[in-house]
Amino acid sequence: MASRYIANTPREQREMLGVLGASSLEDLLVKIPPKARLARPLALPPALDETALIRHLQALAGRNADADASACFLGAGAYDHYVPSPIGHLVARGEFLTAYTPYQPEASQGTLRSIYEWQTMIAELTGMDVANASLYDGASSLAEAALMAHAATGRGEVVLSRGVNPLYRRVTATYCDGPGLRLREAPAPEGVTDLAAARKLVGPRTAALVVQTPNFYGCLEDVAAAAELAHAAGALLVVVADPVNLGVLEAPGRLGADIVVGEGQGLGVPMSFGGPSLGVFAATQALVRRMPGRLVGATVDRDGARGFVLTLQTREQHIRRARATSNICTNVALCALMGTIYLAILGRQGLVRVGELSAAKAHYAAERLTRVPGVSLRFQAPFLKEFTLRLPKAPERVAARLAKQGILAGVPLKTLDRALADCLLVAVTERRTREEIDRFADALGKAVA
């Protein structure tokens, strides 16, 4: 049966079998015991031609409320930020798209150089000494940070603020189960970490304290105070931060973070129903030999010319096997390339502008939405582009009603944080317009009336 993805014709197959001295393809399968063979064809839907398949996929895609068809105020870890046009074109170049992990550096300088640029940009934004080539997503980056803190300190507990994205906390729990780390939660009843309560939890057994800023509820945390608290107990401070915000917000490294992790999706990566994402991971120089994932370093070639290689590979699974710092192999290099191109395009002023515009629109939206009777900000702490609203009616129902009007109003928090069952988490990026915000406020007013 012919396929456009397979080149061999029946004549060529016969030629090749002739070279092998085989009479049929079956002769090549002699090592597979007959009783292990599948005696029937796979039960799969029939093959589709290109036109029929794209029509089918368009029909599936058409059943989804995407951020072009609706005004998207959803956040909670994925954001509808501006994606400059060149990104999609450049990452579609086959030399980037279809290359492997750069194990042969002389034939992979394009990927290696772009990763070195990425590491430089992330180190600059986070205020850390070194950043790696990327991990899967923000959540698994946090999990890896917890494991790294455990390995670096020899301590068996990690204290996570309740302000850390609850899905990130679940992923961290999954990763920490095997090594037997104990995870403890510091409360955040007023929307920010209760540092007095955290102080009681952080002690000589604590490997790290983890805070997120702005946190899951959108509130800004006092990172410097958290750092002081962690360091006083000999623990590391891990900060979860969205790099898009770091044009405006202080780099966590300058506030005392030892490890900074986050979700880089906002840096030009499509939301794509949650993945692939872009795990950001940066740390101090002291921790570099315990870092998970790939690192690219500059070196010279035989003629003394500048070149780039994967380096410090003795940390990694293909060398160190069971004693590797992480099991990660494939990461998200192409998403990191999107992030690199994004940061090159936004540049020194653009990223600041994205932060300022998002914040201005978020504050306008908060002001408009809380004018609706019964709707209020759940927390008083300062926020940037995301905030938690308390609604007088069930947020799931309100969100469902607004969705039918082309407004993805926010994330109802009931399933993520039971204490906030009456709350809706609203995110506003620079892409939202005043008209969309006004329409949201009007529709919300009708929905809760």
Add this chain to the structure above:
Amino acid sequence: MAGYDRLIFELSSPGREAYSLPEADVPAWDPRAELPASFLRAEAPALPEVSEFDVVRHYSRLSRMNYGVDTHFYPLGSCTMKYNPRLNEDAARLAGFARLHPQAPEALAQGALALMHELGAMLGEIAGMDAVSLQPAAGAQGELAGVLMIRAYHEARGEKRTKVLVPDSAHGTNPASTALAGYTVVEVKSLPNGEVDVDALSRAVGPDVAAFMITVPNTLGMFEPRIVEITELCHAKGVQVYMDGANLNAILGITRPGDLGFDVCHFNLHKTFTTPHGGGGPGAGPVGVRAHLEPFLPVPVVVRAGERYALDWKRPQSIGKLQAFWGNFGMLVRAYAYIRTMGADGLRSVADNAILNANYVMKRLERAYDVAVPGPCMHECVLSARRQKKLGVTATDIAKRLLDLGFYAPSTYFPLIVEEALMIEPTETEAKETLDQFCDAMLQIAREAESNPAPIHDAPVTTPVRRLDQTKAARDPDLRWTRRP
């Protein structure tokens, strides 16, 4: 792209802009007036200041410093570097997929959930597994999920097992993932031909062993002839058997892990199912299980009730979550498009042609290089350059010379049990004439090793840089650019 040696920072010119952002249409909100100064960055981050065209030209030039499958034959063993169909790229870029937020209400994400449900069912059929989680972001995360499910299963039965057996020929992620899941890794020596030493295995399995983890076909490219006996032997001792699905391309439609007795297997969608490797990801590593492990799948699970699809979170025995959302959906769309393009006959033809191509390469090279194990092989073959090494030419040297002759290199020094290993996986998408050109190049290198090794030791000379000083990079790590004074 020889001669281009710039980084984006070195193109920066203060004041240049490449972005296009809207003017504020809402009242100004100045962070400096509204937030404590200690929360704010004192000066703008030191990012490049370049024009849009600067960006496009720079990254276009960088791209030309790479070999990709599109431009070069990539015989990289264990990585299944096949053609990445462009239709799949179009599919993943449809706005209804690419621009869909993961927290969109379920009722308004039915197309995405339906695709995931269908893909899970198709992968289950392909592997003979009862249930599939699409959440793992890559093979290594699939392994972690699989081993954690095995652990949860034993614990639910009140059994405390502490060890996992892994052959010495395994991918490095196998022992790394197993250790991360809290197990002691016990390495099992393979027979010289790469097969499992069944006698040694039967002595090793016992009440303290949770699982045996193997790759089928094995990393020497051979089908494990006693595999059914092996899985039965393990099950008799209560040991779960995990299949690393890295080499699934070889067995599509020929045999299925579930039918061979495996309890768990992961899929590398970026290998078998054509999603592009992207220079090191993103991939996707769904994991399939037999029914007895289904209660332990990561949450949420995509379920179907009548015509409605939903995310099911109410799974009290679940191992938890692996990434924040539901899986690398963009990669799932590509894999779905691929399977729907190929159908059952097409996938079977993939395996047949992958096997034919690998055997053809092995046959053409068997006199010039030592073959690790006599054929027929499956989808890849492992050669040893031990003969060439005696002449002073290593596997690395051969790899570098291939770059000059217009090919990417095979995997080298893997599997670890083969001296000077060269692991060659041509895949089904390469044509006979490409294989012939590659074999001619390999034979030329073998001749050069005997008579004229200079071009081998000089190689590469056609690439943007020549051999790089790895020792310097590791001894004196330079991991970020800084402006030279």
